[in-house]
Amino acid sequence: MVDLRSEPDLHPLANIDQVIHAPARLMVLTYLYVVESADFVYLMRLTGLTWGNLSTHLTRLEEAGYIEMIKEFQGKKPHTIIQLTGQGRAAFREYKKSMAQVLDDLPD
Amino acid sequence: MSQKISLKEAERKAFTITIDDGLWDILLGCFFLEFAIAPLLSESMGDFWSSVIFLPFWGLVYLVIWLIRKYIVTPRVGSVKFGPARTAKLKKFTIVMLMVNTFVFILGLIAFLSFGVVSGQIYPAILGLTLLIGFSLAAYFLDFPRLYIYGLLLALSPLVGEWLFTHSDVSHHGFPITFGVTCSIMILTGLTIFIRFLHNNPIPVMESPVKEG
Numbered sequence: 001m002v003d004l005r006s007e008p009d010l011h012p013l014a015n016i017d018q019v020i021h022a023p024a025r026l027m028v029l030t031y032l033y034v035v036e037s038a039d040f041v042y043l044m045r046l047t048g049l050t051w052g053n054l055s056t057h058l059t060r061l062e063e064a065g066y067i068e069m070i071k072e073f074q075g076k077k078p079h080t081i082i083q084l085t086g087q088g089r090a091a092f093r094e095y096k097k098s099m100a101q102v103l104d105d106l107p108d
Numbered sequence: 109m110s111q112k113i114s115l116k117e118a119e120r121k122a123f124t125i126t127i128d129d130g131l132w133d134i135l136l137g138c139f140f141l142e143f144a145i146a147p148l149l150s151e152s153m154g155d156f157w158s159s160v161i162f163l164p165f166w167g168l169v170y171l172v173i174w175l176i177r178k179y180i181v182t183p184r185v186g187s188v189k190f191g192p193a194r195t196a197k198l199k200k201f202t203i204v205m206l207m208v209n210t211f212v213f214i215l216g217l218i219a220f221l222s223f224g225v226v227s228g229q230i231y232p233a234i235l236g237l238t239l240l241i242g243f244s245l246a247a248y249f250l251d252f253p254r255l256y257i258y259g260l261l262l263a264l265s266p267l268v269g270e271w272l273f274t275h276s277d278v279s280h281h282g283f284p285i286t287f288g289v290t291c292s293i294m295i296l297t298g299l300t301i302f303i304r305f306l307h308n309n310p311i312p313v314m315e316s317p318v319k320e321g
Contacts, residue, residue: 038186
């Protein structure tokens with residue numbers, strides 16, 4: 001197996017953030033990047049993910065410190081508000097930059 | 109991946125999901141219904157009261173839509189706080205709409221005070237143009253293309269009404285017919301979209317988290 005880090009030309013690929021790189025998480029972060037905050041149901045509708053799937057991906061993003069989940073009650077119902085952290089915003093910007101750089105360098 | 113990830117498009121989608129439930133169409137349709145019904149009431153109630161009577165009607169429609177949004181729409185689509193770009197755009201929209209509405213108010217006042225002095229297509233043309241500009245601006249600022257069509261229909265309503273009044277035997281400058289048809293189109297479109305919205309967006313049921321593969 002080729003160690004990407006030992007290959008100077010492929011080095012940027014090895015640095016791609018794997019937490020963000022999964023399509024579902026990328027989608028979630030893209031939407032959170034353009035709004036201030038959103039609740040769980042809103043993200044579910046926007047991304048088309050199921051409750052269980054979204055919950056899993058949000059937990060992963062929260063563990064990485066990219067999002068903050070604020071749990072509260074609206075009457076008797078639990079309500080979760082999700083927002084991007086400063087670290088998450090920076091990581092998304094960096095991911096965008098890295099991907100653009102890697103893909104721009106590929107031949108047609 | 110064949111599609112480019114556009115942050116602008118993502119933001120647009122994030123915003124339009126909150127307004128595309130048909131309720132705006134119904135609200136606007138009910139609002140402009142005054143142009144169709146007030147002329148019919150003016151003979152028995154007078155110009156002033158035939159317009160004023162719509163205030164409680166609008167209040168009731170607004171209250172019903174607010175309750176529907178709170179108890180039926182929000183549990184289905186959730187809630188969101190928009191970023192600074194969208195907030196700034198909405199602020200600009202509010203200022204522009206205030207200016208347009210002030211202009212319409214002044215126009216209405218002039219028309220009321222000089223009624224009968226200036227006739228023909230002048231007032232219908234100015235009213236139509238103002239409605240078209242107002243709705244086009246709203247469509248642009250709210251990323252809501254359907255408003256362009258409503259603007260066009262509402263702009264044509266006074267002009268076609270006046271034409272019908274001149275060329276055939278219709279009463280009240282044709283407003284009850286033309287605005288009635290336009291408002292019916294808006295309300296029926298809204299109802300259709302709202303029913304489709306309810307069908308496509310059931311209240312989500314809580315599930316356990318799924319293990320990643």
